[in-house]
Amino acid sequence: MRAVFGRGVWRAIAIGLVVVAGCEAASRVAEPYAGVPFGVGVLAKQPRLDYLASRGECRDIVFFGSSQVAWGLRPDVVRTLTGRSAYNAGLLAAGPSAIEPWLIERVVPALAPSTVVLAVEETAFYPAAAEESDPVRLELETLNATVDRAGVWTFPSRASEWVRSHSALIRLRPQLQHPDTAWRVVLRTRNRSRGLATEQLFDAEGWVDAEKLTLDDIKVEGRPALGFPQGGVRGREVAGFADIRAAVVELQARGVGVALVVLPLNSSVRAGVFRQNLPEIREFANELGVGFVNLFALSGRKDLFFNEDHLNARGAQLATEQLVNQLRDEGLIPSAGC
DSSP: OHHHHHHHHHHHHHHHHHHHHHHHHHHHHHGGGOSTTTTTSHHHHHHHHHHHHHTTOOOSEEEEOSHHHHHHOOHHHHHHHHSOOEEEOOOTTOOGGGIIIIIIIIIHHHHOOSEEEEEOOGGGGSOOOOGGGOHHHHHHHHHHTTBOTTSOBSSOHHHHHHHHHHOHHHHTHHHHHOHHHHHHHHTTEEEOOTTOOHHHHSOTTSOOOTTTOOTTTEEEOSSOOOOOOTTOOTTOOSHHHHHHHHHHHHHHHTTOEEEEEEOOOSOHHHHHHHHHTHHHHHHHHHHHTOEEEEOGGGTTOGGGBSSSSOBOHHHHHHHHHHHHHHHHHTTOSOSSOO
16 A cells, blocks of 8 residues: 555656656747746846845946946946946836836845946936836836745745756746736737847846847837937926936935936937937036936947947947946045945
8 A cells, every 4th residue: 555655656746747847848948939038127137136135245336227228338347447346237128217116126225336327318208108018117017926025036045046047937937927917028028039048148247248139139119219309308307307316316315326327329310419418417417416427429339339229248348448437537436345
């Protein structure tokens, strides 16, 4: 009787392992085409933030902005030039409305930076996105459904990072648990990531290398492609500038230094319009009492871009070198590491 029971247990275990292996194999086939694993970057970056926080690791400088920042600013260059650590918290399709739920509520508490660099981009002039069509909010909704009330992923952070790096089934778990929310993200994000796992699309400090992935491989839909308005940013009652102002006030209250950065553009038409607004953006920075970093001189150098908006690896290196020099001039490179 005992032998029969034992055989039954082992048979059940074997069947279970076969089912899990089959699900894992199916997930690995589906992942490069699923659209959701990369998304706008929240689901890829949050486990890394949790892992760093669990180890008590901070970052001296944090960058935030849209995909222009995700591709355009390199933490490794900051460390090489200054000895200070940095993290790129940029998200695809992120506008200023993402600053509070992502940067203020998640990134800054996890990494405790001394300096935050906020990009002022065309998204600052977009109309506020409806909640159901904002890809960042949708991905945060998916994330919120997969964490416990303490804001920690249900796996212990260190084990989670290892398991996620080895299992496509685990990486797709948020989408499998909440297919309705995931499907709404899929409708706006199409991912052809050349078979790379989510974590491989970013380096350890959040930067996307254009040698691995460009926007030809990922398309995020949602907000219209609006350009800078003619005639400056007068009034600053535009929703995006209100979000930036509120974030700066909150960061300053926490003792965090802030710089606004203007990134270059490759499109001569858009760069020409943007250039007219640089004095207004500088004035906005002065009004807020924060640093101003102008990288716009790199605009139009086609060898530094992989499309109209986004820097390639060489362009990101030059932009980050100039960023470091200007942050030094502003006194925003921490004198000691965290």
